[in-house]
Amino acid sequence: MNFKKSILAFSAILFVASFLLYSEPDSGGATDRGTASRQALKGSAPLVADDSVVSGTLTNGIGWRVVKNAEPANRIFLRLVVKAGSVLEDDDQKGVAHLIEHMAFNGTEHFAKNELVDYFESIGMAFGPEVNAYTGFDETVYMLEVPADDPAALDRALLVFRDWACAIAFDPAELDKERGVVVEEWRLGRGAHGRTQDKQIPFIFNGSKYASRLPIGDPEIVKTVSRERVVDFYRAWYRPELMSVVLVGDAEISVLSSAIDRALGAIPPTKKGAPKRQEFSGPSQKKPDALVIRDPELPYSSLQLMEQTPVPTMRTVADFRKRVAENMAISIFNRRLEEKILQADPKVLGARLGLQRIVKPTRFTSFGVVPVNGLFADGFTQMMEELFRIEAYGVTDGELAREKQSALDDIEQAWLDRAKIHSSSRAGAVVQSVLYGDPVLSIDTRRNLYRSVVPEITAKEIGSIINGWFTDRGKLLVAFAPDSATDVPDRDALLALWQTWKPQAPLAPYSETGLDRPLFPPVSPSTAVGASSSAKPAEVPIVRGSVVSERTLSANGIREWVLSNGARVVSYRTDFKANEILVTAVSNGGTSLVSDADYPSASMASMYAESSGLNGFSAVELQKKLAGKTASVEAWIDDYREGLAGTSSVGDLETLFQLINLRFTAQTFTPEAWQSIVTQLKTLAASRESSPDEMFSDLKVRLLYGDSIRHANLSEVMIAKMDSRRAESAYRGRFDDASDFIFVFVGSFDEAKLKEYAETYLASLPSSGSKESAIDDGIDFPKGIKGDVLRMGIDPQSTVFLSFGGKPAIGKYEYELFTQLLTLLDIRFREVIREDMSGSYGVSANGYVTAYPVPAWELDIDFGCEPGREDALTEAVLKEIAALAASPVPDAYITKLREGVRRGQETALRNNRFWATRIAQEILRGRSLDGIGDTEAIVAAITGESMQAMVKKYLPTDNYVKAVLVPAEKAEAAAPVKAGSSAP
Numbered sequence: 001m002n003f004k005k006s007i008l009a010f011s012a013i014l015f016v017a018s019f020l021l022y023s024e025p026d027s028g029g030a031t032d033r034g035t036a037s038r039q040a041l042k043g044s045a046p047l048v049a050d051d052s053v054v055s056g057t058l059t060n061g062i063g064w065r066v067v068k069n070a071e072p073a074n075r076i077f078l079r080l081v082v083k084a085g086s087v088l089e090d091d092d093q094k095g096v097a098h099l100i101e102h103m104a105f106n107g108t109e110h111f112a113k114n115e116l117v118d119y120f121e122s123i124g125m126a127f128g129p130e131v132n133a134y135t136g137f138d139e140t141v142y143m144l145e146v147p148a149d150d151p152a153a154l155d156r157a158l159l160v161f162r163d164w165a166c167a168i169a170f171d172p173a174e175l176d177k178e179r180g181v182v183v184e185e186w187r188l189g190r191g192a193h194g195r196t197q198d199k200q201i202p203f204i205f206n207g208s209k210y211a212s213r214l215p216i217g218d219p220e221i222v223k224t225v226s227r228e229r230v231v232d233f234y235r236a237w238y239r240p241e242l243m244s245v246v247l248v249g250d251a252e253i254s255v256l257s258s259a260i261d262r263a264l265g266a267i268p269p270t271k272k273g274a275p276k277r278q279e280f281s282g283p284s285q286k287k288p289d290a291l292v293i294r295d296p297e298l299p300y301s302s303l304q305l306m307e308q309t310p311v312p313t314m315r316t317v318a319d320f321r322k323r324v325a326e327n328m329a330i331s332i333f334n335r336r337l338e339e340k341i342l343q344a345d346p347k348v349l350g351a352r353l354g355l356q357r358i359v360k361p362t363r364f365t366s367f368g369v370v371p372v373n374g375l376f377a378d379g380f381t382q383m384m385e386e387l388f389r390i391e392a393y394g395v396t397d398g399e400l401a402r403e404k405q406s407a408l409d410d411i412e413q414a415w416l417d418r419a420k421i422h423s424s425s426r427a428g429a430v431v432q433s434v435l436y437g438d439p440v441l442s443i444d445t446r447r448n449l450y451r452s453v454v455p456e457i458t459a460k461e462i463g464s465i466i467n468g469w470f471t472d473r474g475k476l477l478v479a480f481a482p483d484s485a486t487d488v489p490d491r492d493a494l495l496a497l498w499q500t501w502k503p504q505a506p507l508a509p510y511s512e513t514g515l516d517r518p519l520f521p522p523v524s525p526s527t528a529v530g531a532s533s534s535a536k537p538a539e540v541p542i543v544r545g546s547v548v549s550e551r552t553l554s555a556n557g558i559r560e561w562v563l564s565n566g567a568r569v570v571s572y573r574t575d576f577k578a579n580e581i582l583v584t585a586v587s588n589g590g591t592s593l594v595s596d597a598d599y600p601s602a603s604m605a606s607m608y609a610e611s612s613g614l615n616g617f618s619a620v621e622l623q624k625k626l627a628g629k630t631a632s633v634e635a636w637i638d639d640y641r642e643g644l645a646g647t648s649s650v651g652d653l654e655t656l657f658q659l660i661n662l663r664f665t666a667q668t669f670t671p672e673a674w675q676s677i678v679t680q681l682k683t684l685a686a687s688r689e690s691s692p693d694e695m696f697s698d699l700k701v702r703l704l705y706g707d708s709i710r711h712a713n714l715s716e717v718m719i720a721k722m723d724s725r726r727a728e729s730a731y732r733g734r735f736d737d738a739s740d741f742i743f744v745f746v747g748s749f750d751e752a753k754l755k756e757y758a759e760t761y762l763a764s765l766p767s768s769g770s771k772e773s774a775i776d777d778g779i780d781f782p783k784g785i786k787g788d789v790l791r792m793g794i795d796p797q798s799t800v801f802l803s804f805g806g807k808p809a810i811g812k813y814e815y816e817l818f819t820q821l822l823t824l825l826d827i828r829f830r831e832v833i834r835e836d837m838s839g840s841y842g843v844s845a846n847g848y849v850t851a852y853p854v855p856a857w858e859l860d861i862d863f864g865c866e867p868g869r870e871d872a873l874t875e876a877v878l879k880e881i882a883a884l885a886a887s888p889v890p891d892a893y894i895t896k897l898r899e900g901v902r903r904g905q906e907t908a909l910r911n912n913r914f915w916a917t918r919i920a921q922e923i924l925r926g927r928s929l930d931g932i933g934d935t936e937a938i939v940a941a942i943t944g945e946s947m948q949a950m951v952k953k954y955l956p957t958d959n960y961v962k963a964v965l966v967p968a969e970k971a972e973a974a975a976p977v978k979a980g981s982s983a984p
Contacts, residue, residue, distance in 0.1 A: 043318035049439035053430060054253050058261060060269040061241035065430050066256040067248040069423045072907045074149050076249030077427045080142040080161045081434050084237035086215040087137045087280050095217015096225060096233045098135040099182055106174040108163030113174060114835060116160060121896040123153055124903030135215045138360040139435055147903065148250045158263035165243055166267050170231055179222055180838025186219045188841050188864050190795035192297035196480055203291045204306060204476055208283045210359050239270045242277055244434045248427040282362030283308050285475040290495040296483040299687035301376055303383060305367040306476040311357060314438045321453040328403040329465045330354060332395050336510060339620045340382060342611060344672040347378040349680045365469045373683045376487040384501050393509040394463035404454050405628030411450040413630050413649050416579035418443045482690060519615060519625045520658040545763020547755060554929040558919065561758060565767035566739030569758045572746045572915055579649050581747035582916045586643035587740050589772040594730055596709050600721040602730035604677060606637045609731050611673035615666040631655040635663050640774035640853055642734040650748055657761035664735050664765050674724040685716045692793035696965040699790050700801055703961045710777050738765035740772055742923060746916040774853040781805035787962035798867045799965040800874055804955050805858040810851045813941040818849045820897045820942055821950040832880050839873045840865050859954050870964050878957050885951040888944030898939045905935040
């Protein structure tokens with residue numbers, strides 16, 4: 001774990017069952033249809049479904065729903081929903097539902113073996129992002145995306161759906177290969193996570209069939225189940241009346257609906273006597289129960305308080321109002337918990353409450369906490385205190401007012417962008433409606449409902465919801481702990497602690513102060529520029545500057561203003577979204593400009609800033625001050641550059657500029673935030689030695705970078721070198737001078753306002769006129785072949801890591817071709833390592849090429865596998881690299897790469913974030929901005945010869961680093977590769 005990012009680990013509590021913690025949505029759809037929005041808004045009134053969702057049923061029983069939606073242009077998103085998941089498996093079929101999902105991509109009546117994936121890649125649709133599927137407890141959902149400008153592509157995709165519905169081949173040879181892939185997927189999920197899940201699932205699902213039907217299945221059954229039993233499940237449950245087709249995209253309703261009928265209408269209906277699709281009940285815990293799960297590789301202790309309830313329907317206005325109020329209550333409570341995490345002497349490192357819909361019939365209220373190491377009882381006490389406090393006193397008027405303001409602002413911003421809602425989002429809403437029965441609501445309807453119900457929600461109503469989260473103090477409590485943790489009680493002691501706990505002193509109501517003053521005082525053009533203090537509110541001085549020169553940078557109208565303080569503003573006005581403005585600011589330097597002694601502190605500088613707040617407001621207070629506004633700005637500092645990333649609505653553009661100004665002039669740094677960060681880091685550092693993945697990361701770092709402190713992972717030694725004053729100094733050193741910053745604005749701004757705010761809030765920033773350059777770390781990629789093996793871990797899982805690197809000459813389309821090289825590797829390794837050899841669930845190729853501060857590249861290949869296969873699979877990877885380097889890459893792959901670029905550019909060029917990122921990149925690279933949109937020039941650069949040259953250049957098989965992680969009990973299966981050896 002890279003220590004610069006490790007602090008983020010506590011933002012997601014350790015819910016080892018991998019269940020998504022969320023506040024439930026309000027059945028979002030998105031159109032501006034008028035009839036649905038004019039419904040009565042009385043509590044008992046039924047919710048009126050979005051009439052832009054057109055539905056029907058084929059004569060064979062297959063349901064269909066189609067939606068015309070123009071964003072993104074020229075795309076159709078297809079979903080095949082099968083109401084059959086792992087819960088329908090017999091005892092000897094555990095894993096079969098998931099195996100069938102895999103087999104759907106390995107041969108059907110009209111697509112032999114891998115022809116299906118080949119076809120979609122040939123039209124620019126990537127396996128994974130645009131061609132995928134998932135298996136759940138109650139359903140299996142297949143997902144495709146195709147261009148809308150090719151009618152044959154839609155027909156072809158629906159032919160695939162037809163085959164998946166009734167004509168998967170289940171070729172015995174392919175089935176045997178895919179067994180291995182599924183087992184590798186299971187293996188990928190092992191480790192502490194998988195082992196604790198094995199114990200948690202039967203506990204929280206006790207009494208229901210779901211307890212023994214995880215979708216991943218039983219690997220031993222997957223390995224041995226007969227083809228006949230796989231086909232039995234397919235024939236029993238892949239039936240027309242259990243299927244629905246969802247099409248959303250840039251096409252007419254008649255085109256979509258008629259295509260469905262042509263492709264799937266001839267599927268015969270289910271014969272009489274077919275088994276009934278049973279609906280299973282969820283778990284129902286009557287008495288409180290506790291479970292303590294220990295594992296030697298868990299990184300830290302955590303707690304999860306849970307209670308199961310039937311999933312509430314959302315069919316009436318009253319249901320909608322309750323859902324909105326639930327989300328508001330959860331948001332208020334979680335904000336309170338954030339304050340506890342960021343206090344001076346934290347007892348918990350992470351805490352969050354949410355609602356979990358894990359299986360169809362059941363919803364869990366779940367409250368998770370990560371206590372500070374050694375303070376399990378204190379963390380539990382704080383968890384219960386905050387729960388009891390909000391149950392006893394409810395929420396304050398100020399909290400409720402802010403949540404109302406935020407809720408109304410959020411829906412208003414969504415409504416303003418109603419014509420730009422993504423088809424994938426709309427398809428997801430329709431799929432949820434198919435599965436669970438709640439109506440899809442149009443954005444007009446939701447906006448009207450919010451405007452009607454939100455102002456009427458009362459503190460008493462919120463209090464009632466809060467008191468309904470848990471019966472008394474909940475029904476299930478799970479503690480997760482490393483074997484080494486001595487402060488975690490056993491099951492009986494935990495149960496007793498939980499059931500008898502009482503606050504030692506009367507709990508006081510929640511209170512808050514200091515929010516009355518403005519975030520940004522009125523602008524006074526007569527004041528002089530000055531610096532803020534570390535934590536006290538700053539008087540924000542403004543001396544308005546001006547634009548001193550301007551020019552056009554591209555044919556599509558990208559503009560540049562040079563400000564009087566030397567800063568540059570680059571703007572690109574778009575209509576991609578009606579209500580979105582993004583800013584990316586960047587300057588050269590980064591942590592490369594601090595000494596090695598200061599590096600540990602400097603690496604935490606931006607996190608320290610974010611955790612401290614702005615202008616005397618803490619981080620949580622800042623969120624409160626911004627309630628009802630859509631504007632945020634975060635600072636970042638990496639090795640060679642620093643900058644800001646922000647977003648706003650059109651109406652909150654001035655707030656965005658004020659936040660940018662404050663990041664330079666009034667950044668707060670508090671001892672409480674520093675202590676919270678250090679406490680979290682110490683917990684992570686103390687846990688790393690028990691984690692095979694963390695120790696494997698250390699091995700890779702040593703092989704690639706030696707003992708360089710600038711690449712080191714988190715450790716107690718590193719933390720001891722961190723100092724808050726040095727961290728603050730490093731931040732101020734990066735943001736005390738705006739003269740060498742480039743500010744890139746993209747979106748639906750008014751140019752006159754943008755210029756006014758740039759002159760007011762950016763041209764007034766401090767400036768020395770100096771231009772800084774980053775300093776290369778001086779570390780060269782190791783020569784020859786260097787490697788080692790780490791023997792660690794309990795489960796039968798190994799990992800192989802290969803890294804290539806060096807300092808290249810940068811050609812004209814080097815960056816674009818490097819990206820295509822990674823795509824090419826992903827395709828070939830999937831075909832060879834995953835499909836042909838059943839060796840790994842997936843081989844990942846990642847990397848970068850840069851010209852700054854010196855030309856350099858790194859390309860990493862990693863994959864998981866069965867112990868004992870590390871060398872054979874590594875040899876296969878290297879053999880494939882050698883084959884790609886030996887001759888021009890075949891045309892079939894060049895077609896896939898070219899079409900992928902065309903289709904990727906087609907959507908990217910209509911995306912604000914793409915433009916904000918690329919404009920900044922191209923300016924820093926010194927390249928023309930016209931090249932960003934020159935798709936055909938990029939396509940023309942992709943040839944068999946150019947890709948062969950990229951393989952030769954970036955994958956030298958005589959110069960790489962190899963690291964292997966094998967389980968301790970299988971250490972003899974893979975011999976270490978000695979430094980300088982030529983072994984693969």
